Amino acid sequence: MTTVAESIVDALATHGVTQMWGVVGDALNPVTDAIRKDDRVEWIGVRHEEAAAFAVSAQAQLDGRIGVCMGTVGPGSIHLLNGLYDAKKSHAPVLAICGQVPSEEMGSDFFQEVDNDVLFADVAVFCGTVTSPSQMPLLLEQAVNAAYAHSGVAVLTLPGDLGDMAIPDGARPATFAPSAQWAAAPERQIAEAARVLQDADKVTLLVGKGAQEGRQEVLDLARTLQAPMVLSLKAKEGLEHDNPFEVGQSGLIGNPAAAHAMDDCDVLFLVGTDFPYRDWYPTGKTVIQLDARQAHIGRRTAVGHALVGDVAETLRLLNPRLTPVTDSSHLQKATGEYASWKDRQRALVDPAYEKKSLIGKVRGVFDNPDDRIRPEILAAAVDRHAAPDAILTADTGMSTVWLSRFVHLGAGRRLLGSFNLGSMANAMPQALGAQALDRNRQVVSFSGDGGLMMLLGDLRTAVTYGLNVKVVVFDNGRLGMVKLEQEQGGLPEWGTELDNPDIAAVATALGLQARRVENPGDVDEAVRWAFATDGPVLLDVVTNPEEVSVPPKPTISQGWGFAIAKMKESIESR
Incomplete structure (x- = not known):
């Protein structure tokens, strides 16, 4: 006899799923017992279901195989939701198996009951509830196939009384x-794009993650057109290295060279990107967009010429139709400006920066009066010492800014x-998932103190399951990006301060090896120690909360707002 729960676990294990993440509970006891009896699948029990969803989403993004997480009945299912939304928006195939109250109690507002079909209606590409053993394996197949087909989340709900029921014989x-x-864009679209590109004087490429599988084709395109290449943050992976056309990122985390490259062109070619920030697109340009997903075309900026198809396959047909451009002045201007900006950024990673120049001394007085560690120093140290094949995860906010600017992929x-x-x-649980996928590969989490404290309990998961993650904490005692947003809008900083404990001491109590770093001169050695130490490690680095990430195109209103905010903060602090 094979039960419903056993059939689910067996099918997923046969497919190649090696781990399932979640929190055990009554309605899913038959499933976790089936996992216990199947040597092909490892159960990883987290302290919060949200961490499970983030972890399996990370795994799905890394290897393309469906990630599986579990939450039991209402509360556990609800806790999955934020991580599942991240999987949805990251286009990661994930299956959430959710326990439900006994079938005879469904609809009666039973203890812990929630309506999963309503709860997951927006996040899931498939929602189904098993109401009879005879529905297996059909519902499981529909769920997994939908998750793959739409690169999204499928939710399979299993009432507590059905997991132990036998599926029909045979x-x-x-x-x-x-x-x-995926296939190339239609011939008519390719011919039209070729005509527009041949008539253009200056072309700039804005390239996203959707172009990663077409790396060589994108480089060939940039070479033929002598076009600078602005990368989305997600496109750093796979497209940043050995790329003479690359000029960094756009948006708030970007740099002036990327902004100017987009402003100075007459044709902007979007290649495999859904870059969402409309304010950073230039106006008055001819825009070509190539994307495999038709729904992405034109939803960020007006597109004059669309190419709907796979990036690599389309460019293999487009590139031979283009005559090589001989005037490289547009490209050289952009790459030269980018090189100059990077030189200025490199000066900030010197621990003695504030003592070596007049600008450094002035900055030290105004934005680092307590001589704390500049976050740039920490990010650059991680870049120097991290393994060539390291997996890096980044918390949303300033941690992402410093990784974007100082870590080379x-x-x-x-x-x-x-x-x-x-x-x-997100960063720490994503790092757990990545490390569990390959325990021999280095995984580094760029964690903000605010983000880490939200799911702090799952640091213990690294210890419990021997996950050798390196958690690097930018401990500035702030919700740093919110602070910056308030000040640029002319508001005094308020509500962003974090009364942190000694995070290294907490990590030590949780079983990790940990150090607290407070001196700029100690950062390099501490990062070297963290990466050389076996087992999970946390590095609590006390960084400067006043560090300002200047946007690529600072406006007068932003500068004025920042000045007003600082005056308000000074007056109120007195």
Whole structure:
């Protein structure tokens, strides 16, 4: 006899799922017992279901196989929700198995009952509740196939009384459909784009994660057009290294070279990107957009010429139609400005920066009066000492800014973050998922103190399951990005201060090896120690809360707002 729960676990294990994450509970006891009896699947019990959803989403993004998390009955299912929304917006195939009250009690407002179909209606591409063993394996197949087909979240709800029921004799095992094969854009669209590009004087490429599988084709395109290449943050992975056309990021985390490259062109070519910030798109440009998802075309900026198809396949047909451009002045201006900006940024990573120049001394007086560690120093140290194939995760906010600007993603490095949902608390659980996927690979979490404290209990999960993560904490005692947003709007900082404990001491109590770093001159050695130490490690680095991340195109209103805010803060502090 095979039960419903056993059939689910067996089918997923046969498919290649090696781990399931969640919190055990009554309605899912048959499923966790089936996992216990199946040597192919490891159960990882987290302290909060949200961490489970973040972890399996990270795994799905790294290896493409469906991630599986579990939450039992109402509260556990609700706790999954934020991590599942991140999976949805990151286009990660994830299956959430949710326990439900006994079937005879459904609809009676029973203890812990919630309506999962309503709860997950917006986040899931599939929601189904098992109401009879005879529905298996059909419902499981539909759930997994939908998650793959739409690169999203599927929710399978299992009432507490059905998991132990036997499936009908002779029921076939579940099988999952093969993945689809993307195709090139239609010939008419390619011909039109080629005509526009041939007539253009200055082309700039804005390239996103959707172009990663077409790296060589994108480089060939930039070379042919002598076009600077602005990368989205997610496109740093795979496209930043060995790229003479790259000029960094746009948006608030970006730099002036990228902003000017977009402003100075007459044709802006969006390649595999859904870059969401409309204010950072230039106006008055001819825009071409190439994306495999038709729904992405034109939803950020007006697009004159659309290419709907796979990036690599489309560019293989487009590139031979283009005559190489001989005038490289647009490209050289952008790359030269980018190199100059990077030189200025490098000066900030010197622990003695504030003693070596007049500008450094002035900055030290105004924005670092307590001589705390500049976050740039920490990010650069991680970049120097992290493994060439390290997986890096970043919390939303200032941690992402410093990673974007000071960590170079070579050919072997991977990057994860909540770059579409923008959730707090994502970096550490994503690092847990990545580390569990490959326990021999280095995984580094760029954690903000605010984000880390949200899911602090799951630091213990690293200890329990021997996950060798390196958690680097930018401990500035602030919700740093919110502070910056308030001040740029002319508001005094309020509600952003965090009364943190000694985070290193807390981590030590939780079983990690940990250090607290308060001196700029100690950062390099501390990072070296963290990466050389076996087991989970936390580095609590006390950084400067007043560090300002200047946007690529600072406006007069932002500068004036910042000045007003600082005056208000000074007056109120007296």
